[in-house]
Amino acid sequence: MHTFMERKEALKMEDYVMGNSNSSFCDYTGNGFPLQSVFDSCSEDDNNNFSLGFMELLGVQDFTCPSFDVAQQVPVSTKMESPEQGFNLPATPNSSSVSSASSEAINDEPVKVEDDQEEEDDQQKNKKQLKVKKTNQKRQREPRFAFMTKSEVDHLEDGYRWRKYGQKAVKNSPFPRSYYRCTSTSCNVKKRVERSFTDPSIVVTTYEGQHTHPSPLMPRPNLVGSTINSGISAGAAAAFSVPMQRNTQSHYYYQQQQQQQQHQHPFANSSSSLNFGHNGPSIDSSFLHERRLCTSGQSLLKDHGLLQDIIPSHMLKEE
């Protein structure tokens, strides 16, 4: 059991949002803390619409796959407040993956610090400027998108190249959190990788920002079934910054929200705000194929299904 303070802490830490309207499973944080549903304030409609919202996030309208009703099982607030920004939404890399997605819409008016500044070479100057900016205004973050992936490896291949720039111990967790930045210059996408301490097999990957370039490691997706991931479209994965990883049994996408974020109907601005094909290859059939696999291959969406494998039973009982 976790104390209220711990819950509060967990919420504060990541604002991870996960769970469903009926609280059939608990919200889950990167630290493995169960969270009371952040969706308490969400209307049932919001939750019921999540699945579609999620697919909107994916930028896909796969009406050929009606059974893919992530939403009903994984009601995640889908509001995106960064119309300008497409989402490098991670697609489920593994055919057996099932995900709940969540994004964090944070910037009503995304502050592009880098764009505001000249290409200063002097790092100190840069630092100073950053300081000034930080003091003048509350730091704003790029929209974030988190995954929970059952994996034995921490750093999941997602088609992009990442450079690790930090690692920190996480409170209440024996597992450190690693910080990665996209190696591409001018691309300021970051991601954090950490393990859930309640279930070390789960890797929580949080993407922040949007790639401004196509995947450098994008193999030809021709091959549903020809890749190690069996059915995962590397191209689609790359397009969405999806971890492509072996041994992955399941993925959970969940949206991160800012606390002050307004809840909004998932469709409110989906057409304009979600633009997954924006910088990379567009969604291809293999991605859809993956979705089918996700749908048919997993029981997660039904009852507790896979979540039971991931979320400790005591958490499930907590509600």
Next chain:
DNA sequence: CGAATTTGACCTGCGC
């Protein structure tokens, strides 16, 4: 030798 990783220091935000 260049790129990537490691790791301690530093900065910032937030709660008390």
Next chain:
DNA sequence: GCGCAGGTCAAATTCG
């Protein structure tokens, strides 16, 4: 104001 925790920087180290 202080302490804590998250996040970032950058020098040192390792790797290919």
